[in-house]
Amino acid sequence: MRNLLSIRDLDRVRIEELCSLADEFLAVMRRPIPQVPALRGITVATMFFEPSTRTRLSFERAARGLSADVMGFQAAGSSVAKGESLKDTALTLRAMGANIMVVRHGSAGAPKRVAEWTGCPTVNAGDGANQHPTQALADTFALLRRFGRLDGIRIAIVGDVRHSRVARSDVEAFTRMGASVTLVAPPPLLPPDLTGWPVAVSDQLDDLLEELDVVYLLRVQTERGGATVLPSVEEYARRFGLDAHRLGRMPDHAVVMHPGPMNRGVEITPDVADHPRCLVLDQVEAGVAVRMAVLFRLGAGLKGEAPHG
Ligand code: NCD
Numbered sequence: 001m002r003n004l005l006s007i008r009d010l011d012r013v014r015i016e017e018l019c020s021l022a023d024e025f026l027a028v029m030r031r032p033i034p035q036v037p038a039l040r041g042i043t044v045a046t047m048f049f050e051p052s053t054r055t056r057l058s059f060e061r062a063a064r065g066l067s068a069d070v071m072g073f074q075a076a077g078s079s080v081a082k083g084e085s086l087k088d089t090a091l092t093l094r095a096m097g098a099n100i101m102v103v104r105h106g107s108a109g110a111p112k113r114v115a116e117w118t119g120c121p122t123v124n125a126g127d128g129a130n131q132h133p134t135q136a137l138a139d140t141f142a143l144l145r146r147f148g149r150l151d152g153i154r155i156a157i158v159g160d161v162r163h164s165r166v167a168r169s170d171v172e173a174f175t176r177m178g179a180s181v182t183l184v185a186p187p188p189l190l191p192p193d194l195t196g197w198p199v200a201v202s203d204q205l206d207d208l209l210e211e212l213d214v215v216y217l218l219r220v221q222t223e224r225g226g227a228t229v230l231p232s233v234e235e236y237a238r239r240f241g242l243d244a245h246r247l248g249r250m251p252d253h254a255v256v257m258h259p260g261p262m263n264r265g266v267e268i269t270p271d272v273a274d275h276p277r278c279l280v281l282d283q284v285e286a287g288v289a290v291r292m293a294v295l296f297r298l299g300a301g302l303k304g305e306a307p308h309g
Contacts, residue, residue: 001298003121005115005123006130015176015177018137018290018293022289022292023145025065034065037067038296039295042100042299045073045100045102048072048074048104048125049086049103049110055104062291062294087117090114090118094120098118099121100123100299100302101115103127104125105126123294128165129221132166134287135287136166141289141290142282146282147213152179153174153179153180154182154213154214155213155214155215156214156216158184158185158217158218159267163221166259167183171197171199182200183202186203186236186240213253214257215242217242219262220236220263237266241265241269242268247277256279256280257283
């Protein structure tokens with residue numbers, strides 16, 4: 001594996017292989033000293049041009065768990081404010097010794113450009129509304145840990161699919177692993193063209209609840225215009241928000257997922273967010289483990305090369 005730019009880069013066997021590697025790294029994370037020396041001497045640069053809490057910290061945690069050094073870059077407060085380009089920023093980090101690039105950017109395709117400019121293995125940590133492959137791996141791994149398999153699992157992805165890179169990556173990962181996926185949203189929050197999406201579509205969450213194993217909730221992405229296409233956020237919460245009553249109509253084994261950050265009171269009520277069947281924190285833990293697996297695979301290709309190889 002040279003880069004991880006899209007979940008399309010991974011077939012089912014690759015996804016399974018990364019998840020079983022993640023299982024081993026989960027055990028490492030639970031040790032008193034949660035670290036292995038696998039990437040000693042390697043430097044991982046986390047380049048974040050959009051806000052992030054869990055994804056950036058998760059990559060940094062994963063890199064340190066492999067004994068890599070971390071160079072953290074956040075656009076806010078950097079020379080990007082002085083007009084420095086993505087290309088110059090990436091080349092600067094490389095010149096300082098970064099070997100692996102982790103990139104989040106508002107524009108689709110930005111991580112691919114960084115890979116081309118720097119020649120370094122690059123991971124897409126979210127590019128616009130396009131892809132978020134490590135989130136999809138985290139979610140797949142969290143579901144594998146819960147259910148043992150995804151074959152035949154029925155998943156509804158509910159909310160602002162239109163603006164969601166998480167939904168785009170998750171749909172591909174979940175269906176490739178054998179799950180069936182229904183997108184549930186008011187029409188303005190669905191992508192205008194769903195040709196080629198291997199999904200069913202509904203705007204009636206209440207019709208589906210009894211048949212679901214997983215409800216995957218998405219945040220309404222106000223920064224990408226998600227709220228402006230809705231008549232009212234209160235109306236959205238009433239029709240599509242998951243509350244205890246709706247959770248109660250789901251099968252006893254069914255679980256709730258959310259990539260974070262959650263808008264408590266909009267897509268999820270606080271009692272459901274804190275419910276034992278809500279996997280949000282399992283997803284966070286799974287996220288560190290799969291990112292260790294991804295960095296380990298990318299770093300393995302660098303071992304033996306000169307630091308700037
Ligand atoms: C998401 C993102 O930034 O794509 N969060 C995440 O990475 N866990 C989803 C969101 O912002 O709603």
